[in-house]
Structures are given as C-alpha cells and as structure tokens.
Amino acid sequence: MLQSIRDRSRSWGAKIIIGAVVVTLALFGVESLVGLLGNSGDEVAEVNGEAITRQQLEMEVQRAIRSGQVPPDQERALRAEMLDMLITDRLLTQYAEEGGLHVSEEQLDQLIVNLPEFQDANGRFDRELFRNRLASAGFTPLSFRRQLSVDVKRQQLQQGLAVSDFTLEEERERLATLQRQTRSFRHHALVPADLETPPEVDEQALQAYYDAHQADYRRPEQVRLNYVVLDRQQMAEDAEVSEEALRAAWQDGTAEADRRVSHIMVTYGDSDGGDARSREEAEALLEQVQQRLAEGEAFAELATEVSEDSSTSDDGGDLGVISRGFFGEAFEEAAFSLGEGEVSEIVETDNGLHLVKVTELDRPAFEESRDPLRRQLAREQVTDAFNEKAQRLIDDSFAAEDLASVAEDLGLELQQGDWVGRDSADGVLSEPGVMEQAFSDDVLEEGYNSEVIELDEDRRLVLRVAEHREATTLPLEEVRDELEAAVRREKTREALLELAAERVERLRAGGSLEIAWQQAEAVSRQGGSDLSDALIEAAFRLPHPEGDSPVYGHVVDGQRVVLITLDEVQPGEPNQQIESFVARMAERLRAQAAIQGLLDDLREEAEIKRL
Numbered sequence: 198m199l200q201s202i203r204d205r206s207r208s209w210g211a212k213i214i215i216g217a218v219v220v221t222l223a224l225f226g227v228e229s230l231v232g233l234l235g236n237s238g239d240e241v242a243e244v245n246g247e248a249i250t251r252q253q254l255e256m257e258v259q260r261a262i263r264s265g266q267v268p269p270d271q272e273r274a275l276r277a278e279m280l281d282m283l284i285t286d287r288l289l290t291q292y293a294e295e296g297g298l299h300v301s302e303e304q305l306d307q308l309i310v311n312l313p314e315f316q317d318a319n320g321r322f323d324r325e326l327f328r329n330r331l332a333s334a335g336f337t338p339l340s341f342r343r344q345l346s347v348d349v350k351r352q353q354l355q356q357g358l359a360v361s362d363f364t365l366e367e368e369r370e371r372l373a374t375l376q377r378q379t380r381s382f383r384h385h386a387l388v389p390a391d392l393e394t395p396p397e398v399d400e401q402a403l404q405a406y407y408d409a410h411q412a413d414y415r416r417p418e419q420v421r422l423n424y425v426v427l428d429r430q431q432m433a434e435d436a437e438v439s440e441e442a443l444r445a446a447w448q449d450g451t452a453e454a455d456r457r458v459s460h461i462m463v464t465y466g467d468s469d470g471g472d473a474r475s476r477e478e479a480e481a482l483l484e485q486v487q488q489r490l491a492e493g494e495a496f497a498e499l500a501t502e503v504s505e506d507s508s509t510s511d512d513g514g515d516l517g518v519i520s521r522g523f524f525g526e527a528f529e530e531a532a533f534s535l536g537e538g539e540v541s542e543i544v545e546t547d548n549g550l551h552l553v554k555v556t557e558l559d560r561p562a563f564e565e566s567r568d569p570l571r572r573q574l575a576r577e578q579v580t581d582a583f584n585e586k587a588q589r590l591i592d593d594s595f596a597a598e599d600l601a602s603v604a605e606d607l608g609l610e611l612q613q614g615d616w617v618g619r620d621s622a623d624g625v626l627s628e629p630g631v632m633e634q635a636f637s638d639d640v641l642e643e644g645y646n647s648e649v650i651e652l653d654e655d656r657r658l659v660l661r662v663a664e665h666r667e668a669t670t671l672p673l674e675e676v677r678d679e680l681e682a683a684v685r686r687e688k689t690r691e692a693l694l695e696l697a698a699e700r701v702e703r704l705r706a707g708g709s710l711e712i713a714w715q716q717a718e719a720v721s722r723q724g725g726s727d728l729s730d731a732l733i734e735a736a737f738r739l740p741h742p743e744g745d746s747p748v749y750g751h752v753v754d755g756q757r758v759v760l761i762t763l764d765e766v767q768p769g770e771p772n773q774q775i776e777s778f779v780a781r782m783a784e785r786l787r788a789q790a791a792i793q794g795l796l797d798d799l800r801e802e803a804e805i806k807r808l
Contacts, residue, residue, distance in 0.1 A: 243806040244287040293350040383714035383762040396688035417618040424660035429583040433575035455559035459514035464549035594646040600661040693758040697751035
C-alpha cells in the first residue's frame with residue numbers, strides 16, 4: 198500500500214512547482230470530449246458508495262503498461278494491484294475533501310502552465326505540446342485537470358501528515374550518538390563438529406516437519422515438451438565454401454578496412470601568400486614525383502623533400518590510421534581504393550593536390566579471417582533455403598496434428614525436453630516467449646502446435662505439449678532425502694543453540710571456555726568488515742558492559758551459532774554525512790508510519806465492496 202502512495206507521489210501532481218503566471222480557464226478551450234475517468238462502464242468496486250468503474254481500472258492498467266513500468270505479459274497480475282491503488286486513492290481523496298481541502302480552477306491553470314513537461318525550449322507554455330503529451334498518456338485536457346486536482350488534494354493531505362510529525366532535538370542527538378557508536382567484541386562460531394553426538398532423525402520428526410512445510414515440497418504445474426528448432430547457423434555448417442570465395446571475400450574486405458596512409462601535398466593559387474603557383478605547375482610537380490617513385494625513390498623521403506603539409510612532411514607524410522569519414526570524399530575514395538603499398542594517381546582536394554600511399558592495412562591476416570569468413574559466407578549461402586524452410590515451418594506446423602510429421606517433412610530433429618514449469622526451463626526453452634507459448638490455451642488446453650517462435654534472426658522454434666501435470670504436493674517418500682537433510686539441519690541448529698546457551702551461562706557465572714576467540718575491534722553499525730550482518734546486529738543488541746565485566750550472548754548465523762563476548766562500547770567519531778542521512782530516513786519513516794496509520798484507519802472504517 199505504501200508503494201502505491203509512493204508511486205502516486207511521483208505522478209503529475211508531485212512534480213508541480215508553483216509559478217507566477219496565471220491564465221484563465223479559457224486558455225484550454227471548451228472540453229467537448231467525455232473524460233476518460235468518467236463514471237461510464239461496469240463497476241468493479243465501491244468505496245463508501247462511490248463507484249470505481251472497469252473503464253477507470255483498465256485505463257490505469259494501460260497507462261502503466263504504456264509507460265514501460267510493467268511488461269504487457271504481467272497485465273493480469275497488475276489489475277489486482279491497480280484496483281488496490283484506486284481504492285486507496287479514493288479513500289484519501291474522500292478524506293481530503295471531507296477535511297475541506299480545495300483546489301481552485303485558477304490554481305490548476307497556474308500549476309499546468311508551470312509544469313516543464315508542457316513548456317517549449319524557451320520555457321513558455323506550449324498548448325500543442327500540452328495536448329500531444331496528454332494524448333500520449335491517455336488523458337484529455339478535462340480528464341487531466343480532474344486527475345491533477347485529485348493529486349494535489351492528496352499531496353496536500355500527505356504533506357500535512359508528514360510535517361505534523363517531528364523529532365525532538367534530544368531524539369536527534371540520541372539517534373546520532375547511537376549511529377556513531379562502535380563496539381569491540383570477541384566471537385567464536387559453534388559448528389556441528391562441536392556436538393558430542395549428531396542429532397538423530399526419526400520417522401516422527403520427518404512427518405512433523407513435512408506436515409509443517411508442505412509448501413516447500415509443492416511441485417508447480419509442469420509440462421514436457423516436444424519441439425523442433427530451425428537453425429540457420431546449423432544449416433550453414435553443412436554448406437561448402439570454396440577457397441576462391443574465401444580469398445575473394447577477404448580481398449573485398451580491404452575496401453572498408455582501416456588503413457595507415459601517407460601523402461605528398463602541393464598547393465596552388467594564392468593559398469600560401471607568395472608567388473601564385475598555377476594548378477598546372479602543381480600537377481607538373483607531382484608528375485615529377487611520380488616519375489621519381491617509378492625510378493625507385495622512397496615515398497617517405499620525397500614527402501619530406503616535396504610535401505607542403507608541414508604537419509606531416511617531417512614524418513614522411515604519415516597521416517596515421519584513418520577510417521572512412523576522416524577526410525573529404527575525393528581523398529577517401531583514393532585511399533580506400535588502394536591495396537597495401539600502392540600509390541594513388543593525383544588527387545585534388547580543397548587543400549591542394551596529393552599523392553596518397555597506403556602503408557599498412559589494419560585487418561587480420563587471411564588465415565586469421567578464414568573461419569569467421571567461412572561462417573559469414575556459408576550463412577549467406579543458405580539464407581534463401583532457410584527462409585523457404587521457415588515459411589514451410591509456419592505452414593506445416595499450423596496444419597499438422599502432430600509435430601513429428603513436421604520434423605520429418607523439413608528434415609529437422611524432433612527433440613524432447615524434461616519436465617519444466619513456467620519459470621524453471623533452461624536452454625532453448627528458457628528463451629523469451631517459449632514458455633508463454635507452452636502454457637497458452639491453444640497449446641496447453643487444445644493440444645495444438647505452437648506458433649513459430651522467432652528466437653533470434655537465425656533460429657525458429659515450434660513446440661507441442663507431450664505431457665502435462667498439475668501443481669501438487671509431492672509425497673513424503675518422493676522427497677525423503679531432501680526432507681531428512683532439512684530436518685537434520687534444523688535439529689543440528691537447535692542442538693547448537695542449546696550448547697551456546699549452556700556456554701553463555703557458564704561464562705556469565707564466571708567460568709571460562711577453552712576456545713579460540715576471534716577479536717573484532719571498533720566495529721560500527723555500518724559494517725565495513727568481513728563480519729556478517731547477523732553477527733554485527735547481535736553485538737549491537739547486547740547491553741553495555743558494566744565496569745570490566747563483559748556481556749555475553751549468541752546468535753544464529755546461517756548454519757552456525759556464534760558466541761559473542763562484548764568487551765567495550767566506544768562513542769565513535771562524528772560523521773555529519775551519515776548522521777544527516779540517518780536523521781532524514783528517520784523523518785521519512787515517521788511520515789510513512791503516519792500515512793500508513795491513516796490508511797489503516799480509513800480502510801477499517803470504510804465500506805469497501807469489490808464487485
């Protein structure tokens with residue numbers, strides 16, 4: 198119930214910031230539509246004589262699904278929760294209105310125009326944005342105003358309850374003192390080996406435990422499924438791909454591979470501010486470079502000598518590794534058309550004329566690429582056959598009265614799973630959508646093949662229920678081993694608790710124990726050590742030691758029982774951040790307790806009918 202209140206507190210009304218601009222009701226025009234929260238439709242509940250309609254309930258359910266808060270497949274479970282929320286809302290609204298809480302039309306106008314959800318980029322109210330966003334949330338302007346008025350009244354009520362409760366200064370100081378406190382203690386874990394004799398498990402104990410814990414041995418509703426899987430990757434494994442095709446694909450990949458490039462650039466025109474070089478002269482200069490390259494001179498040396506790109510010439514023209522999109526279209530077309538070690542023809546860009554050389558291709562060697570390329574080509578090779586089989590699977594599984602004939606016709610393996618429940622499948626049966634189909638009415642009740650389930654782009658699955666069994670409590674004999682283990686654990690824990698109580702009494706009487714204590718120094722409530730939460734909580738529940746006399750206790754920690762000797766309680770160091778957080782949490786818990794108390798009282802006094 199508190200969750201419903203918290204959800205509502207984050208609704209439109211909770212986001213309101215009172216502004217300075219007031220507009221009249223006429224701003225929104227005359228509302229001619231019937232409000233979505235009207236009283237039409239079948240009634241699903243009455244709260245003190247006021248109806249909650251099916252239309253209202255369905256609207257809340259659909260809004261929750263549309264907002265992404267709840268998956269559509271949980272719609273059925275959602276209805277009961279949403280009806281509880283509507284009943285709670287109606288109780289709070291009735292109480293607020295009986296108490297005289299009121300929101301005027303002018304206040305609603307002011308609130309709406311100051312909601313940032315309805316403002317444009319300049320922070321001004323946008324009427325079109327207002328209507329569009331309401332429509333997407335399932336509201337008309339009139340129904341939204343009604344809902345906003347209700348939200349504001351409830352918020353006023355809840356805030357009034359929250360601020361009416363308070364914490365005294367002495368209480369805050371006491372809380373801070375307790376929060377910063379640390380404790381030093383010793384601890385020792387008792388384990389089954391500490392018992393003189395292991396506990397015995399008889400038939401009477403087994404029956405008593407079984408009778409008290411039958412819910413633990415309840416088997417859910419289960420099915421055993423036959424299914425077929427059409428797998429494109431599996432089809433591709435049988436496809437043959439030639440060496441020539443592999444090498445061609447590897448070479449084709451060169452066109453898109455990142456590459457390391459160098460260039461030699463010369464400019465023309467008046468870009469350098471000196472005597473203008475004509476384009477023809479620039480081109481002639483690069484043609485001379487091309488000749489020298491053909492005669493065997495190194496590209497890097499010529500770049501250092503000739504290139505007018507001062508940022509790269511000292512590095513032999515090296516531009517580093519580039520991807521598509523780094524440079525202009527002409528430069529990239531040249532660079533990505535070259536193989537490793539090749540030099541382009543003269544390329545013109547806005548900067549001038551260039552010769553481009555690819556010095557290295559950033560791609561795996563052919564042998565490293567062989568397997569992924571084979572899988573890729575084989576997958577492409579069988580795609581048409583896969584699509585044809587997928588269509589046949591749709592047609593055959595719809596028409597067939599069994600699944601075996603479908604598998605035989607398509608050359609697929611008919612597989613059979615083990616017993617599975619709605620939430621207990623694994624492997625391919627655990628993938629999204631599979632168990633929903635298995636437990637659908639058509640498949641489970643009517644005995645049909647399921648629809649073709651698209652697991653991913655490469656796999657299709659059809660299933661059929663082979664066997665079905667209802668939920669049941671398993672007989673004792675069937676769970677005897679599991680039951681014996683549970684009873685033995687419980688009896689062992691009980692025996693360890695008795696042993697711990699005896700040893701604590703011995704210590705309190707002034708005796709001693711020959712055991713190896715573990716020391717824990719200055720442990721805080723926040724933990725921060727390797728000690729368990731159960732042990733720390735137990736140590737902080739013990740009373741303060743008096744003088745030099747320790748305080749003794751014990752606690753169940755999982756399958757262990759731990760002895761505790763509390764030696765000292767220290768005041769600890771102040772931590773403003775933690776103490777402020779704890780104080781805020783205490784205030785919040787008080788407010789929630791006040792609201793919960795009111796709700797409990799309203800529900801007890803109200804006449805609520807679920808129809």
